[in-house]
Amino acid sequence: MSELKQEYKPLIVAFCCNWCSYAGADLAGSNRLAYPADVKIIRVPCSCRVNPMFILRAFQRGADGVILCGCHPGDCHYTTGNYYTRRRMSMLFSMLDYLGIERERTRVEWVSAAEGAKFAATMNDFAKKVASLGPNKRLEDLRCKP
């Protein structure tokens, strides 16, 4: 498959909470709102299920950008999950920035089940930003490459 890749295509992992953002992504689909195929979505029950280890793992295995989407603060299906997400990711992203990793490679975005358009727009924008940064050399673990 790799020989097909002429131009640089970023690899983007999107973690989406089941109740809002995953449904928002489905709505983007129902409304046929296009975004790059580079975005691959992983469903989690709540944004607070996303362990920083998953994000680092994605980078370690070659992801160029990781985005985490959840319900808007105050609208969490589990009441408070995204509040913890907000603190955890603020701290984690700040640490990655501190280590010299481009802050544009990580993002948290709140997308409700009704915001299919926002989902698509967010993914388009994020994919564009990540693509402009180029491959994630800094966090990529060469040892794990085939």
Next chain:
Amino acid sequence: MKVTYFPGCTLKNKARDLDEYARKSAEALGITLEEPETWQCCGGVFTTANDEVATKLSSVRLLKAAAEAGQPLVTVCSACHNVVKQTNYAMANDPTFADRVNRYMAEKTLYTGDTKVYHYLELLRDVVGFENLAKAVKKPLTGKKIGAYYGCLLLRPGKVMGMDDPENPRIIEDLIRALGGEVVTYARRNECCGGYVSAESPALAKKNSNLIAENAASAGAELLVTACPLCKYNLEKNGSSVPVVYFTELLAEALGLKEDAND
């Protein structure tokens, strides 16, 4: 407080009263009006077309001068205010337009709509405060039944002008109250007098002006106040049964600054 003051062309000519009393009152209220050494006419009307650049440059230069002086910009005439404020809004919110203007002017520094633009009325409300103003009143307008006449330019487009509720404005009413007068509200106070169309269609201006004057009179107004020389002209020319004065004149009178005040 020091502010950049833009009187505009009409205030140098037919509407000297509007200007003179604005200056006197500001002085009494501790506000220094600094008129830029050079300025050009605002153009009288804002061209809503977003491909028009040249007609908006005089306003941008003025706004930029205020920005360089680090002062807010204060206008008195409704038309000037509308043009300057709409231009400033476009500079702040329409990057394409701002870019074209900045390129056209080719000056060292760019202008992106940062100047705070006050109408003199807003200055009274937001900076002086109507409560403080009421305390400074020497000759309250007790017993005078006064109606505010806003016209169109002061309030609309509401989103841009942001002065007051465009359908139910209160700022001049609050001023009248602060000056001790009795407020008469009437629905046509935000309807257009006919504006510049009176040059071509005096009949239209006459009809509109009459409707406004009648509405004010039937509500019991004995005096109308306005901020616009053209409103005053149209109402008076078409025989308004209610006399029309500039708000600055009323202000100066209440502050005891009007020399010929006979009471």
Next chain:
Amino acid sequence: MQRIGVFVCWCGSNIAGTVDVHAVAEALKNESGVVFSTDYQYMCSQAGQDIIKNAIAEHKLTGIVVCSCSPRMHEATFRKTAAAAGLNPYMVEIANIREQCSWVHKDMLSGTEKAVILGRAAIAKVHLNAPLTPGQSPVAKRALVIGGGIAGIQTALDIADAGFPVDIVETKPTIGGKMAQLDKTFPTLDCAACILTPKMVDAAQNELIKIYSYSEVSQVSGYVGNFDVTIKRRARYVKEDLCTGCGLCTEKCPQKKVPNEFNLGMDNRRAIYIPFAQAVPKIATIDPDYCTMLKTGKCGICSKVCTAGAIDYTAKDEYITEKYGAIVVATGYNPISMEKFDEFAYSQSKDVITSLEFERLTNAAGPTAGKLLRPSDGEHPHKIVFVQCVGSRCDSCAEKGKEYCSKICCMYTAKHAMLTRDKYPDTEVYVFYIDVRTPGKAFDEFYRRAVEEYGVHYVKGMVGKVVPQGKKLMVQASDLIDGKQLHIDADLVVLAAAIEPDKSARPLATMLTASMDTNDFFTEAHPKLRPVESPTAGVFLSGACQGPKDIPETVSQASAAAAKVIGLLCKDHLTGNPCVASANEMLCSGCSQCANVCPYGAITYSEKEFRMPNRTTLMRRVASVNPAVCQGCGACTVACPSGAMDLNGFKNNQIMAEVDAICRN
């Protein structure tokens, strides 16, 4: 090692149009553990499900991956299919190659490539899936209805009718809601009070229904079948069990200048009051904002005249906590404020009124005893202008009003116009409309009668300005059919104000963790197929809290919500979601980080004895999760540094396997 079957759905051309489904099935054949891979036109059809069932039997599959539409659509379907074939339903994973692939990517090559990757991720996850068995939790056989309007009353009556106890919480001193304020109801013109008050009385007399009036919900915890709700009973300063509703106090109260909210402030009531004659419960309430006794300590007249001794100036707010199996939201609507629409001069003239005010003006129990009189001078209006769509159907960039159609205005305006012409044939009636929307049984016929039989002037156009002048309201409007600007000297202008959800809905939604749309209407679980359920299990929607509704629609939805509640309360136990957290005791340090973040209090700790390698024992504090209480958010799994806490169905290693599979390229 799992034996995995892969089933790629075409979804007709929905998937197959952008994804080469054969290629996907072929590519996934090569994945480790995959022993069978195929594609089919409609996997969710009976024939498609049979393919899955047969493959499970034939290839002894231990796990299956369906590459199809969103799991939100058919995960449950395929789990049932697997179960029918003897496979644990939680051994099913869905790769969403429709909503998140074929529908959003236009290019066959990249769509197919992505579908393969999504399939691989699902396969990687299934490898680590384990059979799960849902737990069970008991159901508290009592329902709570929040809001006592016609929606709440109907829901409560239907639930009680099925034999379940139900409580109504209403913020006002009486139930009845908006319908109690209405005069007649369209399209049959029966009197609102005549059809509503019997229902109010039924509710009050039903032994299974308890009404908490002048009360509000202040706290909600728990989950479907087991909600714990704290209800704040506001101090009404009148003992409910003693007050007989005789009304003597309301006659003697010297504070006469209290705006009467029931008549929308068009007349006054006393500081101690009963909202209206048919109020339920018929109990007086003291308004603490106006009561002289409560404010200054000097008066006490109501206490003196009350022979029942029901007045209690020392009353305090009380809080009670109840357990409920189901909660129905029926918080209703309000007309929007007319503040931003003063081109219609609502703030300038008493004779510019809203339609709800018009209802009170024509209601026999209203401020004018049902005579249509102008609020300004009490004179009979001879020319009335109705304005439709005030604040409805506004674009967001207009920065005022609502984007939606308020739905009820066309019909009630036709009703108002018709009734006016019927009672006062000398009155000219104009209705300015943008569209007349009458999709309901006998609705359009009703509107046509207003035009044809009653001679109401329907004008296609809008009012631009209302100018009060003298005793008249000069209405400036457009008539788009005749191409005219109209100037009407009206005596009364009636505005069909847009309706919006009650302000209490937003904080309530937060308490219930129920979702809302941008207009603060509650969101239904599915707009077509589950219209009376909230996405939050155990929370149901009744009436206008979910969207604008007229009475017939509200009542049908109220009964539908009741049916759903009855279905829930009939069960002795609920089968839970097995995707809950659990703690590995061998790894757990008992540090309590997890309990800090659990929103349900599902985690408890105990000292447990562990046998050590050297044959000694050790007492150690460890966490355990109550699977009936846990809702499976996973917050605890991240708070846990050792990884002792994990989430079934979304285990750490499962998600990481998905990450790895996606990044493997």
Next chain:
Amino acid sequence: MTNEQLKQEILRISNVNVTKCMKCGKCTASCPAYDEMEYHPHQFVSMVNNGDIQPLLNSESIYRCLSCFACMERCPRGVEPAKLVEAVRLMAVRKQGANRMKAEDVPCMLDENTPGQLLVSAFRKYSK
């Protein structure tokens, strides 16, 4: 120019989204210059949408609009009819020699109280 080109030009100058219009007529109901106009604000929106620009260009209506923005302010859909009127007027007066008002017209308009503002405004509106 074809109708479609004219339409696109008007939309470009005005930056108005005519498709937002729900044809309620509130703009026209608000217009203080209604009696003097042949085409009314809602017709500007509709005719621009239909590419029917030529009749507007030829109509006196474009010189009767007071630019009082009442139609813009009251439109429930955020359509801005006044901007369309202005765009059509500009399209007309930007043509060589198409100035509506000329300097020699001024003296007969004047009286002793005519404010400068009136002339400046009228010139800006009617001429290029």
Next chain:
Amino acid sequence: MQTVNTQTLIERASALLKDGTVSAVLGWKRGEFDYDMTPAVFTTEEELSAGFVYNDFCGANLSKYLLKKTREIQGKILVFLKPCDTYSFNQLLTEHRIHRENAYVIGVPCNGMADIHSIRKITGEGIARVELTDSGLLVHTLYDDAPVAVSYEDAMADRCKTCKSKKHVAYDELLGEEGDVLDSHRFDEVAKLEAMTPDERFAFWQGELSRCIRCNACRDVCPACTCEKCVFDNPDSGVENKAPGGDFEEKMFHIIRAFHVAGRCTDCGECSRVCPQDIPLHLLNRKFISDINKTYGEYQAGETADQRPPLVNFTQNDPEPSDVVKGGHDHA
């Protein structure tokens, strides 16, 4: 130079052993080198007088050892805790890792501990012997005939130069004089890094972390790292990994470790003290502490024994991640 001497501590410990208040004493004893004082358990007066030491090389934080020792030893354990160690002690209580009734805490004052990394920076490698005198340290190296004199101030560990507190936040009794919480400048280094460009920061950390040999000393000594089994040792965790992989593998370990202790780390600095490669690991922890303080309000882990750590807490008005990360400087 420490103000309380070894003998005072031995006498007090002996008395408590003798009257049965405690059944064992957790303290320090001389290790292989002069500068190597290791934690040790003493159960008799004899053991104490033979081996117990308290001097400028007793940097080791004994609080974590309580976890293992209270499980092994019946009865109360006397533990000597310096001010910063008491914060760790409280944090362990917060997390129910130790029981208050199993420990008898004697607070000992601390004037800042000497650190062999700091001394080596002055004297170079090959330190054979260190003498502690009233006026300073005399360091004998393999290469110099005369000992090198190093002042106590210069010999002090970096973490002690920016000491956050001389005050004990938990104790049963105190020896010597109690101090105050200090207005330290412990975040200056973090701020310096924050002010760098991303490339400079990346280069800095790559330089530091690439030296890591994954000995796990930082984790093993950390009083916040008390998991029964660490994720990095657990084959089922999916992140198990012992040996150093690529350079990023190392960062992942250190990022995760810092994240796991974020909000719980008391900033005792043990990680950096024990690092054989002298990697300033505390700068990772301090970044989190500094971010937490700036974003969610001042928080000192272990200040009391009943706090809710900031990462298992929230307010509805917390800033968004994009605003928090924007806070520093720009990626230009």
